[in-house]
Amino acid sequence: MVEFKNKYSTILDHIEMNLGDxxxxxxxxxxxxxxxxxxxxxxxxxxxNQKREEYDFSEFKIPDLRHHYSTDRMINLLFMLNQHEFILRFSLKLLTDFPSLTHDILINIEDIYSIDRYSVEHEQYHFQHLLMDVIEDKNNLMDVNPIVVDYLFIFIIKNLRFLEWYHHEDKPTSKGVTLFKFTLVYTTELMQMRSRLLKYLFKMYDSYPEFVYNTLKSYIRLIYKNVEKIIQEEFPLIYGFLETLDYTQYVPNKLAFKYFVALKRYSIDIDGDFEFIDFGMIKKINLCSNALDKYEKFDKIKIYNPIC
Known part of the structure; x- marks a missing residue:
């Protein structure tokens, strides 16, 4: 058997040597x-052997990937391989050296490292943990631009924050695609993965405060019945972060207040009094907002229905 494999490998080597690039x-x-x-x-x-691209990474953004596919054959081939940890690090290096590959690399990362029904049933979120292992291991990313690492996390947390998922598979049927809808259920593996995401998110606050605020706003909107146990277990992490914010500002007050209201709405047991919220500020802002809304409606009536 070994001899056969060696001969087979020799034949393939010979074929490759005689192929044009x-x-x-x-x-x-x-x-x-x-x-x-x-x-x-x-x-x-x-x-x-490719020339490195010149790029101002202060302009680096995540492209819109909706309804797009990766057309770069070399990148697609890279992500066919199984050395996942090395490939992730190498792909981040490619993003640093060749930013034009961002679209194709992120599509492949999204395809492999987003949650699907196998993540829940068999893999125990193995690929998602592997992705976080690479992001958190800064010592092995010394030749990668830090902005690229930051934006990879920004990209993946937008995909991994959901509790309800749709997963499609191409099937050799007349309809072509089978769509699976599933809700993530409470498991130790799920909570470990979500905990890593939240902890890393809060570490990014000093550099990306607006992103952290917007992510938590999305998190609050996703609170609904039947996921109370997940939300309750994550409460200490989120509450601990909220306690560190500056409540002389309106945005932290509004965020914490919305979180407080959502927890009360679904009767989620919490161990925290939210005493850091300036409820007086919230009340004043709401009164001003209501007054402004009423004025704008009145102003429109005057414009479109002038009084004779």
């Missing part, structure tokens, strides 16, 4: 499973 990627797309290390070297050598 334009055909080698097709060769690896077909035979990558037989020698993933060799395919990975092929990909790394390809990018090593």
């Amino acid at each position: 334009e055909y080698k990627i097709s060769f690896h797309e077909i035979f990558y499973r037989l020698n993933e290390a060799k395919t990975l070297r092929f990909i790394m050598d390809y990018y090593k």
